Amino acid sequence: MTAEQGIFGVAGAICAVAAVNAVFRKDTLAAAVSLVVTLLSLAVIYLGLGYEFLAAVQVGIYAGAIVVLFTVAIMILSQTRAVEILARAPRLGVVGPVVAALLFLILSAAIVRGRLPVAVAPGGATTVEAIADALFVRFLFPFEVTSVLLLAALVAAVVLTRKRSTEREWPRR
């Protein structure tokens, strides 16, 4: 058993269990913490595959920034009565797991029965240098478009969450 297999076995098992927990826990904060565990175990899997920089980005941006956003939103909402509106038990008790199981069966049948192209011998540069070369030369235009997207999201988040001066004239519920 190689190191990669061991890493995938342990991290993959943790990842699967934490993902089930993240989806089916009623408590949103517990779900967010389970999501952190899932994301960190995925980072470990990326490390095992040899993509150190991607693992670092996964920890920094996903497990760091995105989940922190989640927890802040949970803290804000838990001070309001909206938590009762938002935090409801799963509906469609049986249908959801059945649909998920069917989707997984179809996907796994396609993966197992379908023939993947022959693997290329691992090699080639996976260093930060090679990633920068791809990102800033071949994918420069999508990279710049992404910065515009992030700016738009930033502005949208500020506009959506600030207090409106005209709030009183808005229709009340």
Place this chain on the structure above:
Amino acid sequence: MPTTAYLLLGAFLFALGAAGVVTRSNALSMLVSVELMLNAVNLTFVASARRFAELDGVIVAFFVIAVAAAEVAVGLAIVVDIARRHVSVDVDKASDLAG
């Protein structure tokens, strides 16, 4: 390690996320499930990148992470805004009592 194992884990996470989006009525849990689906796709991209010894899959994973950050920022802002509107009545009552 065969690529199939990575792809199967990705398929499992994706199906789980889809189930969460369909069954949860809690907006925050739905966003958590969407994150799970995005990560499943990322894992598939990275495993394929490894199999073909190409960096393109990893680059796509970076873009997916950036898009996920934008999606979470806007999604959570919408959730907070919805919550604020639903509670505004109670807040006004409280201020009336304070006089």
